[in-house]
Amino acid sequence: MADKKKPTPKLDELEKGPWPSFVKEIKLSAETNVASQAVLGILERSYNEKIGHWKHGGIVGVKGYGGGIIGRYNDIPEDFPEIAEFHTLRVNQPAGWFYTSDALRTLCDIWEKHGSGLTNMHGSTGDIIFLGTTTEELEPTFNALTAAGFDLGGSGSAVRTPSACCGMARCEWACYDTMAVAHDITMTYQDELHRPAFPYKFKFKMSGCPNDCVASIARADMSIIGTWRDNIQVDKDAVAAYASSGKRDIAKDVVEKCPSKCMAWDGKTLHIDNSNCVRCMHCINVMPKALAPGKDRGATILVGSKAPIIEGALLSAVFIPFLKMEPPYEDLKELVHAMWELWAENGKNRERIGEFIQRIGLGNFLEQIGLEPVPEMISEPRSNPYIFYEVKKG
Amino acid sequence: MATETGKRITDIGPPYYEKFLPPIIKKNYGKWKYHEVLKPGVLMHVGESGDKLYSVRAAAPRLTSTKTIRLFAEIADQFSGGYLRYTSRNNIEFLLTDEKKIDPLIERLKKEGYPVGGIGPSITNIVHTQGWVHCHSAASDASGVVKAVMDELFPRFEKMDLPGKLRIAFACCLNMCGAVHCSDIAILAVHRTLPKINTQLLPKICEIPTTVSSCPTGAIRPKMVDGKQTVEIIEEQCMFCGNCFTVCPAMTLADAENDGLSIWVGGKVSNARHEPMFSKLAIPFIPNNPPRWPEVVAAVKNIVDVYAKNASKYERMGEWIERIGWPRFFKLTGIEFTKYHIDDFRHAGETYKRSLHLKHTPAEG
Numbered sequence: 001m002a003d004k005k006k007p008t009p010k011l012d013e014l015e016k017g018p019w020p021s022f023v024k025e026i027k028l029s030a031e032t033n034v035a036s037q038a039v040l041g042i043l044e045r046s047y048n049e050k051i052g053h054w055k056h057g058g059i060v061g062v063k064g065y066g067g068g069i070i071g072r073y074n075d076i077p078e079d080f081p082e083i084a085e086f087h088t089l090r091v092n093q094p095a096g097w098f099y100t101s102d103a104l105r106t107l108c109d110i111w112e113k114h115g116s117g118l119t120n121m122h123g124s125t126g127d128i129i130f131l132g133t134t135t136e137e138l139e140p141t142f143n144a145l146t147a148a149g150f151d152l153g154g155s156g157s158a159v160r161t162p163s164a165c166c167g168m169a170r171c172e173w174a175c176y177d178t179m180a181v182a183h184d185i186t187m188t189y190q191d192e193l194h195r196p197a198f199p200y201k202f203k204f205k206m207s208g209c210p211n212d213c214v215a216s217i218a219r220a221d222m223s224i225i226g227t228w229r230d231n232i233q234v235d236k237d238a239v240a241a242y243a244s245s246g247k248r249d250i251a252k253d254v255v256e257k258c259p260s261k262c263m264a265w266d267g268k269t270l271h272i273d274n275s276n277c278v279r280c281m282h283c284i285n286v287m288p289k290a291l292a293p294g295k296d297r298g299a300t301i302l303v304g305s306k307a308p309i310i311e312g313a314l315l316s317a318v319f320i321p322f323l324k325m326e327p328p329y330e331d332l333k334e335l336v337h338a339m340w341e342l343w344a345e346n347g348k349n350r351e352r353i354g355e356f357i358q359r360i361g362l363g364n365f366l367e368q369i370g371l372e373p374v375p376e377m378i379s380e381p382r383s384n385p386y387i388f389y390e391v392k393k394g
Numbered sequence: 395m396a397t398e399t400g401k402r403i404t405d406i407g408p409p410y411y412e413k414f415l416p417p418i419i420k421k422n423y424g425k426w427k428y429h430e431v432l433k434p435g436v437l438m439h440v441g442e443s444g445d446k447l448y449s450v451r452a453a454a455p456r457l458t459s460t461k462t463i464r465l466f467a468e469i470a471d472q473f474s475g476g477y478l479r480y481t482s483r484n485n486i487e488f489l490l491t492d493e494k495k496i497d498p499l500i501e502r503l504k505k506e507g508y509p510v511g512g513i514g515p516s517i518t519n520i521v522h523t524q525g526w527v528h529c530h531s532a533a534s535d536a537s538g539v540v541k542a543v544m545d546e547l548f549p550r551f552e553k554m555d556l557p558g559k560l561r562i563a564f565a566c567c568l569n570m571c572g573a574v575h576c577s578d579i580a581i582l583a584v585h586r587t588l589p590k591i592n593t594q595l596l597p598k599i600c601e602i603p604t605t606v607s608s609c610p611t612g613a614i615r616p617k618m619v620d621g622k623q624t625v626e627i628i629e630e631q632c633m634f635c636g637n638c639f640t641v642c643p644a645m646t647l648a649d650a651e652n653d654g655l656s657i658w659v660g661g662k663v664s665n666a667r668h669e670p671m672f673s674k675l676a677i678p679f680i681p682n683n684p685p686r687w688p689e690v691v692a693a694v695k696n697i698v699d700v701y702a703k704n705a706s707k708y709e710r711m712g713e714w715i716e717r718i719g720w721p722r723f724f725k726l727t728g729i730e731f732t733k734y735h736i737d738d739f740r741h742a743g744e745t746y747k748r749s750l751h752l753k754h755t756p757a758e759g
Binding site: 010011013014016017018019020021022023024025026028029031036039043046047049050051052053054055056057063064065072086088092093094095096097098099100101102103104105107108111112117118119120121122123124125126131132143146147149150151163165166168169170171172174177179183186187190191194210211212213214215216217218219252253257258259278279280281282285286288289292307308309310311312313315348349350 | 404405415427428439447449461476480507524528530531535548551572636648651661667739
């Protein structure tokens, strides 16, 4: 039980209701861990005062790594000495977040021995988050993790832990092997992941199809999103079965909702003008038994998305309309290296690559990394005449 | 680590995922044919081989005790051969091959307090950040607001009765570790007052040039105070982004009276039908009211209910709003439109209405 001498009436209110309660979780850990008990206390205080009590700053880490640990201290250590230091470890998740029960128990054994027992499954970037331990315990925790086959993820101005949707492991729509690419990229860039050397963070996210289950287009400096070039695969009998069973109104639910109006339904046959299909996934999503992405599959490579800080939020922009995504992914890595070289040399402190591209101009960026501009990269050409012409002199 | 041979292990990367995949997935990897949603929270994937994989999705709190992870492990041993996965939205999925075990598993999860749902046209788990639990720059608590909102919206998790998917996300400051900016509904905690400069501490722990250049609007400039180099803020240029606090811990932003929450709507990341969209401002500010933030809960529920009643089949929040227009969105939801809704940051003019395409209604009476 949590310390009865320090009641938590406000937090107790959040044990009520049908949704799983994080307060119940903290209390579970608090039964056997004094740091978790203190977390309850300091959080109750925040609920009373409407203010947080955590500080950042101070460089903590494990030997030879520049990231993976987030230093955290509370600002009232006299009241909560048990969590005066309460650092986070980011542990690199296996691609697709698949586990065996034994693997989870191994992680629990390590974290109950060396830390608070509180976790996030998972953090926003995808890592397994070990929430709270002392500076002294960092190296022993790391050693226990690596002995068990786990390693730290990224933090700071580094490659951040790549994440992938479940892809081919459990989805018929996966247009490339997302988990294989995530693992390959993670292993290729271990140095860039563990030793921050960039202007700011760099994230990779792999989604297997345009449904984008890992929000790659909104959250990755490089978004690798599956798509296809040939025709949508159609099982005519299965389309008819959707129609006759009444499960789908083909005209209303499918044809009318098509954003490129490339479909027609005559009551018997579904016609698709694949040359005008924008690969949005809607028709496939609503008739998964009848339609499937084509067989000539690969990915679109987009660059530059981010949250607002500093210059405003961005979505990723198309760089390579279609790439086959075959191992060892040399074409992809060549692009990555060219981009990193330019950005590392010219990017400002805390300038994400998307902001850097906006600052110098996409046209200039492409020219400097040696990528030909193509109309798929823009929604429309410029409408202003302020062109920086480069006329040869003499 | 100091292993038995004395060598420290580094840069091994994550465990190779293949060893965590159940045999049915290894066998059907890349060869799945189609899937069906059998009932709320239960997916069936069918392979070209005819093999069937059942995934049972349960709500998990993002903040999880190792004791609960052990419980999930034990449940997986009992029902799914020890195989399970987490989703990109912090749900847990048990991967079954025996159809007969689905209902007993659902019962067991319910009994333990981890209900099953969140698939199809429903509200699934809210992705969120650390909040007051563990973050230095939080303007609110994340877990608490999420818990209170999901308690209220719970029937929409268990049922599939919405027009389309509805994805809610929470971030506790503008850094948006939860990248909420493309969600159907985003709850974003905000600071609204100037950073408080600790002039004694600042010269010791912050680099002045880095601090000055961290400000996107150039609101920070160097200043001498008592012979020490520190900084000052041009008040009217600060938009409370907190970037200076990230690089300089001596400029704290938290303010018990003035921090609170804003609500944004209509974003999406999927390409289905409409292209991906950012979320747009619906409610500029609601004060913090722990432990259950009733005003935030009511505001989110109102938006969800109005959407559920008015949107057509498959329409996401943003698609629905685009169809009916923003004036009608504000009218239907009863949300007040203010000057804060009008963008005044970079390229703000792009969002001004510059046409006559307006949906007028006849004068009343």
